[in-house]
Amino acid sequence: MAVDLSMPILVVDDYNTMIRIIRNLLKQLGFDDIDDASDGSAALAKMKEKKYGLVISDWNMEPMTGYELLKEVRADGSLSRTPFIMVTAESKTENVIAAKKAGVNNYIVKPFNAQTLKAKIDAVFAD
Amino acid sequence: MKKVSTDHLDRIVQFIRTKGNGDVSLGDVVALAEVTVESLSSFFRSIDMSVYRELSDIASFITNMKVEVGRLQPNDLKHSRIPAAGMELDAIVKATEKATDTIMGAAEELMAADASDPVAYKAMVDERMMLIFEACSFQDITGQRVAKVIDTLKHIEMRVTRFADAINAADADGYLSEDERRREERKIKNILHGPQLDGEGVDQNDVDALFAKPEKKGKDAATAK
Numbered sequence A: 001m002a003v004d005l006s007m008p009i010l011v012v013d014d015y016n017t018m019i020r021i022i023r024n025l026l027k028q029l030g031f032d033d034i035d036d037a038s039d040g041s042a043a044l045a046k047m048k049e050k051k052y053g054l055v056i057s058d059w060n061m062e063p064m065t066g067y068e069l070l071k072e073v074r075a076d077g078s079l080s081r082t083p084f085i086m087v088t089a090e091s092k093t094e095n096v097i098a099a100k101k102a103g104v105n106n107y108i109v110k111p112f113n114a115q116t117l118k119a120k121i122d123a124v125f126a127d
Numbered sequence B: 001m002k003k004v005s006t007d008h009l010d011r012i013v014q015f016i017r018t019k020g021n022g023d024v025s026l027g028d029v030v031a032l033a034e035v036t037v038e039s040l041s042s043f044f045r046s047i048d049m050s051v052y053r054e055l056s057d058i059a060s061f062i063t064n065m066k067v068e069v070g071r072l073q074p075n076d077l078k079h080s081r082i083p084a085a086g087m088e089l090d091a092i093v094k095a096t097e098k099a100t101d102t103i104m105g106a107a108e109e110l111m112a113a114d115a116s117d118p119v120a121y122k123a124m125v126d127e128r129m130m131l132i133f134e135a136c137s138f139q140d141i142t143g144q145r146v147a148k149v150i151d152t153l154k155h156i157e158m159r160v161t162r163f164a165d166a167i168n169a170a171d172a173d174g175y176l177s178e179d180e181r182r183r184e185e186r187k188i189k190n191i192l193h194g195p196q197l198d199g200e201g202v203d204q205n206d207v208d209a210l211f212a213k214p215e216k217k218g219k220d221a222a223t224a225k
Helices: A016-031 A040-049 A065-074 A093-104 A114-126 B004-017 B026-072 B074-112 B117-137 B138-166 B179-188 B202-214
Strands: A011-012 A034-037 A054-057 A084-088 A105-107
Touching: A011 A016, A011 A040, A016 A034, A016 A040, A016 A114, A016 B074, A034 A040, A040 A054, A040 A065, A065 A084, A065 A093, A084 A114, A093 A105, A093 B202, A105 B202, B004 B026, B004 B074, B004 B202, B026 B074, B026 B138, B074 B138
Parallel strands: A011 A034, A011 A054, A054 A084, A084 A105
Antiparallel strands: none
16 A cells, blocks of 8 residues: 555654654655644644544653553544554563554654654555 | 679568568668668669660761761752752753754755755855754763763762661662652553663664564454554
């Protein structure tokens, strides 16, 4: 399945610099409809107002972590099928397994590059 | 602690037995009092010495503890070194944020620049590149600030270690405050360990290998495809 470049993407990170980096990388990849949120609860509120084609989220945020956001999204009938990529510095096997078990579609370890981001987005929509 | 002399107690018992069935005169009472005082005086002397030694040991321990607490320099740590280290860390965060903002701003302007006029484009690229070089100078000063913070941590570590050794302290379980308990429980619940140091975590290839393994079917299995 080809990636729809017009789909809205929600980037969730508590560091404005990281949001800016991911936003620029996504623009370079051809995506244009990009929103952002600074934590899981802000992201959840935006997801209930707008249907996103992809969520790219950090793990460690306050008050709601990306892990909690993932579980909330998967438990919500109207949001549960939203593709979800975790982009995080949490690089223990335990974290990757927990995220996979919670239903994450892919997992990127920080620091990362544009090529990795593109490959993981392609992989999510190829499944 | 010494026991009461049994010899003196025997004399008290004998005296009471002798006078038990007869009239007791004032002289008998005085005699009994004398025997009793004589019997118990050595006991009270031994108590005095024992209590004195205990109190002396406690006083000595408190004096040593005050010396050790003084060497810990808690006031210097609380009012000077720790706040100073905090300010250095704040300055590091601000400097890196400012440098990152400058570098990213320059990069964004370069990416959006109109390259139709090569001369103007070259001048613009040169100017933005110079901004990037200048912004990178933050690394030198933040390196010096980090060194100061490390110095403070070593200072604290040395004193705390010495203090713990001096009072032979064992680590107590539990949390110092409700806030600390909440933060620790949140870390466990949300599996917050990162960021890992080199060699501690997995890399992207390991993650990809984990994702290549088929997910076991179950109620927690991924639902989104």
